[in-house]
Structures are given as C-alpha cells and as structure tokens.
Amino acid sequence: MPDHNPLLRKLAALSPLSDEDRRHLAQVAAHPVAVPARTDLIREGDTPRGVFLVLEGMACRYKILPDGTRQVLAFLIPGDLCDLDVSLLNAMDHAIGTLSPCCVAHIPTRTVGDLLDGHPGIARAMRLAALVEAATARQWLVNVGRRSCERRLAHILCEMLVRLRSVGLASDVGYDLLLTQVDLADATGMTSVHVNRCLQSLRKRGLIEIRGRRVVIPDLAALEAAADFDSGYLHRATPDPRPDPGLRGTALPDAAALRDAVPPEARA
Amino acid sequence: MPDHNPLLRKLAALSPLSDEDRRHLAQVAAHPVAVPARTDLIREGDTPRGVFLVLEGMACRYKILPDGTRQVLAFLIPGDLCDLDVSLLNAMDHAIGTLSPCCVAHIPTRTVGDLLDGHPGIARAMRLAALVEAATARQWLVNVGRRSCERRLAHILCEMLVRLRSVGLASDVGYDLLLTQVDLADATGMTSVHVNRCLQSLRKRGLIEIRGRRVVIPDLAALEAAADFDSGYLHRATPDPRPDPGLRGTALPDAAALRDAVPPEARA
C-alpha cells in the first residue's frame, strides 16, 4: 500500500502505524470531493458536523474582522486534519476555506470518535498532529508579534518547505506555493504591497527565487538563519538530524523540586 | 464542598461535573507550592513530566527570541491547566513562567492520564478547556496581526475580565491585574512605552481606570465595542446571554453538500 494518502504519510512520520491502522485511515479518505478555490468549507458560527481532511491543494483557517480585514490563522496542506475534539463545541470560532482548488474529504464526528477510541495507534498519531498544529500556531504568534516582516515571510517559507516535504509535495530545494501575496499578507499581518517588497528583498539577498508559483530555496541554511527558523516544533524527521544537545538544567521537574524554584536571576 | 478550587470552578462552568468528579479534582490540587514571581516552571527544551496547575497568581507561556525579545503566548490564571497530551512530546517548544508570586500544583503525567481515561466527565471538561485555550490563542493572533494597538490592549483587558470573573477573581466592574506594562507589551507585540501611551489614551476616553494594580471598567459595553470583543470564544456563561441568532446558512455540512460548495462570490 503506497503512501498515496497524504494523511497516512503525515501521521506515519509522527508515530508508527500498524497495517491495520493504515487500512482504516485509507478508508477515511475514500470519498474525496473537488472544491474550487476561494470557497468556504465551514464558516464562523457554524456547528461542526465532523472534520475536513485536505487531500490536494491549499486551504486555511481564517477570521474576518468587522472592518473587513482578514487574519489567516493557519495554512492547511494535504494531510492536514486536526480539530479532533471540535465536536464538543457547538459553534466554530473561525472559518475554514480553500485558497486554491482543493480535493477534500469530510469525516463525520462519529468516524473521528471511532478512530480515537478504537485505534490507539491512530489516536496517538492524531493527538501528536494536533500538538504540532498548536506549536505551529505559537510560532505564528511569535512571527507576527516579534519578528520583522522580512523574517516573517522567510519563516513561513521555511515552514512550508518542511511541511510540504513531509507529504512528498516538495523537493529538497523548492515547491509550488498555491498562495497569492494577499494570502501571505493575511497570514503574516502585513500588507500585500509590503509582502511584495519583502519578497523582492529576499530575492535580492539570494535567499529565494520565485518563478510563477514555484518557490526555490537555493541555500536552505541561509534562509533558515535569516528567518530564525528551527524546524524542531514540527517534529518531522529532517535530512540532517542534529545531535542530542545533551543534558540541560531542567527547571522544576516535579513537585518536590518546586520547593526550590529557579531564582529570578536565572531569567533574562 | 465550596468552589474554593479554581480548577473545579472553571471546569464546572464548561461542563457538568459529578460529586465524584469534584472529589477527584480536589485531590489533584492537594499539594500546592508557592513560587516567587519571575520564575520558570519549565523551560523550552525541557521534557515535560506532567502539567502545572495555577492556583494563585499569574503565569504565562512565552518564548525568547535570539535577539532577546520575548513573546508571551498566553496568560495563565488560577484554574488554568491544559497541555493534556503534552507528554506525547519529549521537549517543550516554549517555556512557562510565573509573572507574579504564584501558588502552583504539579500534576504528574500519570495522574493526568488517569483523569482522562477513568473519568469521562472530567475528560470532557478538560478537553473543552483545551479547545477554549486554542480559541484564545487564535484571538491573540488576530489581535497582534490585525488590530490597532489600542484595540489589542482593550481586547486583552476584556478577556481578562471574563476569565477572572469565571474563577471568582473579578467583580463586575474590575479586577487586580498582576502584570507589568512590559508583560502586556510582550503579549501584544508592542513596546512598553507604547503600552503606556495607549493605556493613557483608553483612560482619557473613559474606557478604563487604573489605580495601582486595579483595573476598573466603568462601561463594559463601551470597552468591548472599542476592542471588537465578543466573549463567545471563551464559552463562559455571560451575564447577558444574547438571543439565538437563528438559522444561518451552513457551508458544506457534509460530504454530499460538498458537491455544490459555496461559490467564491460568497467571500469578501
């Protein structure tokens, strides 16, 4: 059974899956549907009736503000799912929509529950995927809150490389980014005008090349350095697994140690 | 058994708890420990050995960038816990530290697992709390990405009122905010200088009053309007439950409906 299914491929990269797990996951994506670009899968306020699995194309979570501006909260690429427990809530606090033409499968709440309850291997992998999505959201907050605009873009481009590669949609040096500069702007809290200028600056610095939709990264290490990017939070196997950093002082590992907590001077 | 335990109080507000559930939760917070201000509970890179429960004071999740700047990812107030599945990961991608003197309980991984597996009522409430934390993180991203600085501050002040009220730490008109302006700056992606000026502006507009640590909100509706704040994402019972907005067109509720998706024109 080849890893044709991006969900399978992504989850397998996070946690080992048995053949039976793989079979069940394959069934989940059995009924894909084509969705045009710029189409909502679910809107803010809607009651979730399950989760969506992206099989092809790019989608995003987003919110529209009263003044009409949009904030993209996350990009969804093939293999992305998550929102496992979302059925506990009765209204979406954000929308999910396609950015490019997509191929999407809908997984009813019940099926999700069955996977979580009856298949510990799948449950573990999906919980891990959810943790990684949360970690990615944190990176985005740091991105928008504290990084310069050029760094923000570089960071997102690095992130997309790692993520797309782990589902076989990127080579070592580049990938097709099915996004407009407006989409990038809404994800990074910038203006599309300024996205344009920053991309040009990155190009002039030789950190990226853009040919149509294709993004080429000639020197990944250089881009990562410019982006302050560390792929650790994505928990993917990387081409160059860095050596174990060794023992680092652990702050307050347990209740006993809480009694002599790290003194304030230890903080910057 | 009074709602002395803020965790109990918070979870009960999210989902009904049996007396047995309450007894178990009370035990969890049985061994609190005092921690001074500005102290790390766990650092980035550390291996989590359980979760922390804040019983008193304010703490935060944060990251430090290479240039020394800090981004606060979330404020933790009494009753906050979450990170349920964090033990699946072997390294924290961010740190957690106190901002004010705190009273904290450490809950070992095993105990968390027992609560999740053996007590469906508690599991449900804790999963809900985790979803609310994720929704709050999304609001923060919108805040930093797309709102003016004055709005950001107003939004955070509204959020803190709702959250603190739900654990009995705020009256209807105000609360003690155990944060410095630097903390607020690091949470909103601003400078402490500019936080100061924006707070003054909010004061001049009559939206807030500040006396020492005390924040007073004379006209909540006005502040919420200025902040573009809607407490819905916190899923707390609010004093003025707004009427059901009625039927709104649901986009793509199931696989069948996917076939005729919302046309692009429906999007702004």
Add this chain to the structure above:
DNA sequence: CGACAGATTGACTGGGTTCAACTTAAGTGG
C-alpha cells in the same frame, strides 16, 4: 481581443519604535 486577478512600483503619511531622561512606588537594610 478584452477582462480580470494578481503582481509591481512610486510618493506620501503616520503609527509605533527607539533612546534617553525623569518620576513614582515599593521595598530593604542599617
């Protein structure tokens, strides 16, 4: 060949940062 979305460019403006000084409040130890 239009028509249109997306990308690009220029000029201007302004919100927010930076840097630095100063004030206030809250300890802390002699």
Add this chain to the structure above:
DNA sequence: CCACTTAAGTTGAACCCAGTCAATCTGTCG
C-alpha cells in the same frame, strides 16, 4: 524610621518601518 536601591511607570523628541493610495504592468483565460 529613614537613606538607599531597584523595579515600574511616565514623558519627550527624533526616526523609520510599514501602511495607504493609486497607477501601471503582466499573465491567464474565455
């Protein structure tokens, strides 16, 4: 109880990054 210390808050002035507005260019598709 007060001098000393330190953290937090406040203010001013200069600067600049990024937004705004608007025009133009480019590719793509019917």
